[in-house]
Amino acid sequence: xxxxTQTPRHLVMGMTxxxxxxxxxxxxxxAMYWYKQSAKKxxxxxFVYSLExxxxxxxxxxxxxxxxxxxxxxxxxxxxLQPEDSALYLCASSQARLASDTQYFGPGTRLTVL
Amino acid sequence: AxxxxxxxxEISVVEKEDVTLDCVYETRDTTYYLxxxxxxxxxxLVFLIRRNSFDEQNEISGRYSWNFQKSxxxxxxxxxASQVVDxxxxxxxxSDSGNTPLVFGKGTRLSVIA
Numbered sequence: 001x002x003x004x005t006q007t008p009r010h011l012v013m014g015m016t017x018x019x020x021x022x023x024x025x026x027x028x029x030x031a032m033y034w035y036k037q038s039a040k041k042x043x044x045x046x047f048v049y050s051l052e053x054x055x056x057x058x059x060x061x062x063x064x065x066x067x068x069x070x071x072x073x074x075x076x077x078x079x080x081l082q083p084e085d086s087a088l089y090l091c092a093s094s095q096a097r098l099a100s101d102t103q104y105f106g107p108g109t110r111l112t113v114l
Numbered sequence: 115a116x117x118x119x120x121x122x123x124e125i126s127v128v129e130k131e132d133v134t135l136d137c138v139y140e141t142r143d144t145t146y147y148l149x150x151x152x153x154x155x156x157x158x159l160v161f162l163i164r165r166n167s168f169d170e171q172n173e174i175s176g177r178y179s180w181n182f183q184k185s186x187x188x189x190x191x192x193x194x195a196s197q198v199v200d201x202x203x204x205x206x207x208x209s210d211s212g213n214t215p216l217v218f219g220k221g222t223r224l225s226v227i228a
Contacts, residue, residue: 043205043218056215088157099209100147100166103216105159 002026004106006091012112013081021076021109023091029104031097032074034066037088037108049074050097081113116141118208120219127196128227135191135222137206143167146210148182148189153221154202165189196226 004025013019025032034046048056049068063085065077074091088108094101117140127133139148150162163173165182173180177194193200203221 042220045215048215090157090159092159099145099211099214100164102149102161102164104161105151108157110157 004091004093004104006089006106006109008109009107010110010112012114013078014114015081015083017081018077018079020078021089021091021111023074023076023106025072025074025091025093025104025106027093027095027104029093029095030071031094031101032068032071033092033094033103034074034076035090035092035105037090039087043090047076048097055097078111081111083113086111086113116208116210116214116217118206118217118219120204120206120222122222123220124223124225126225126227129198130195132192132194133196133224133226135193135204135206135224137189137191137219139187139189139206139208141208141210143210146208149207149209149216150180150189150191151205151207152202153205159205162191193224196224198226198228200224201226 007022031050033048036044036046045058046060047066052068063080067075088110090108091106092103094103119138121136146167148165151159152162153159163180170182179192181190203223205221206219207216209216
């Protein structure tokens with residue numbers, strides 16, 4: 001595998017379910033990101049991890065819980081979501097968390113909350 | 115504060131036409147980086163180019179070219195002889211010095227019709 005991979009690619013869940021999104025980067029990067037892309041909104045940064053430490057949390061509701069066990073893996077744990085949480089969730093990674101570092105994105109997980 | 119404006123929401127062209135996607139940015143920093151990404155229907159954001167604020171040379175890569183003009187705070191993207199495979203949403207993004215997050219424009223949806 002190369003680049004950034006995300007699983008699953010599609011997920012349908014009820015509001016009472018608990019599920020997790022997985023992201024893996026094969027680029028040797030030290031920073032990882034979760035973004036949310038809704039139908040009519042610009043890309044929203046949710047969380048940033050640098051060297052496995054969470055460095056940014058953009059006022060994301062607690063029903064989204066990130067986890068970064070090592071620099072190659074990033075999870076987004078989901079519980080008691082709302083229909084408005086339906087969106088494309090994109091993971092990205094970069095060499096470090098510098099302005100000059102290019103972020104490389106995975107294919108995304110398209111989430112539907114019923 | 116940083117801001118990226120992509121005024122063109124949707125553009126439709128006939129195959130083989132040239133098309134220019136506009137991007138205007140705002141930042142108070144003298145050191146900053148500009149990016150273009152392509153998002154095809156599959157969802158993944160594909161990195162196209164990064165440009166730093168000290169390099170105003172225009173860049174050409176095959177049918178793609180970029181025009182960076184600091185005087186007008188613009189970083190426009192031109193596709194020459196467009197093809198159906200160019201149909202996608204294109205995002206312009208900005209990061210400035212420090213650890214500020216990448217700021218995206220709202221994107222321009224390009225449809226190339228055969």
